[in-house]
Amino acid sequence: MGTAMYRLRSLGPRPVRKAGFMAIAAALTLSGCVSLGTKPPDELLRLTAAETSPAGAVASAQLSEAIVVLDPEADRGLDVLRVPVIVDASSVSYLKDALWIEKPTRQFRSLLAETLRARTGQLVVEGGDFEVTGRTLIGGRLIQMGYDAQKSAVVVRFDAMRTDRGAGPIQTRRFEAVVSNVEPKARPVGTALNTAANDVARQVADWIKG
Known part of the structure; x- marks a missing residue:
């Protein structure tokens, strides 16, 4: 027991x-x-249009008369969420603690479209299937949108391509904006990139108006 x-x-x-x-x-x-993993970046960067259509503004036209803004092409090193830093002629790095909230090509397309609406007053649409019916197609290649370490400057360079249906040959033009004396940190670089991108968008819009 x-x-x-x-x-x-x-x-x-x-x-x-x-x-x-x-x-x-x-x-x-x-x-x-439930671990959150690595620490998130200090800054999430985005482009915002300095010029926008006022609330209530109406642009009325046939879709065939619209301006269509297409996604620009870009090299793989640029078409990512990180911000490229040109170290020298043969070396590229990425800016520490900074990420785009969306790929810069898509953001620039939206910025350009909004600037065109504000400066032309015309019907402007973005990408999709509209390119088969729009009157004026705006595409091109985003060559540079990042920081130049040798010049301590932000550079935005865009090779625009304009196609007017039934109105002559394709036209191309290079546009560029530079903001100098920029500290290589996420916040000042992000602000400068937004300024330079808006400058380029205004140049393109004036070209389209002319």
């Missing part, structure tokens, strides 16, 4: 220890699942 009692007592605590161990293991597993 005494032996039986001893065995019962010795077996009793084991399920408790096992349950405690399982609870701890589950907690550790859960904490791993």
Whole structure:
């Protein structure tokens, strides 16, 4: 009898220890699942149009008469969420602690479209299937949108391509804006990039108006 009692007592605590161990293991597993991972960047950069159509503004036209802004092309080193830094003629790095909130090609398209609406007053649409019906197509290649370490400057360079349906050959023109004396940090670079991108967008809009 005494032996039986001893065995019962010795077996009793084991399920408790096992349950405690399982609870701890589950907690550790859960904490791993909800971990936020690496520290997020200090700045998420975006482009915002300096000139916008006022609230209530109406542009009415047939879709065939619209200005269509297409996604610009870009090299792989630029068509990413990181901000390129030109170190020298053969080396490119990326700006620390800064990411675009969306790829710069798509952001520049939206910025250019909004600037065109504000400066031309015409119907402006973006990408999609509209290119098959629009009167004026605006595309091109985003050559540079980043920081030049040798010049301590932000540079935005865009090779625009304009196609007017039934109205002559394709036209191309290079546009550029430079903001000098920029500190190589996320916030000042982001502000300068927005300024330079708006400058280029205004130049393109004036070209289209002319």
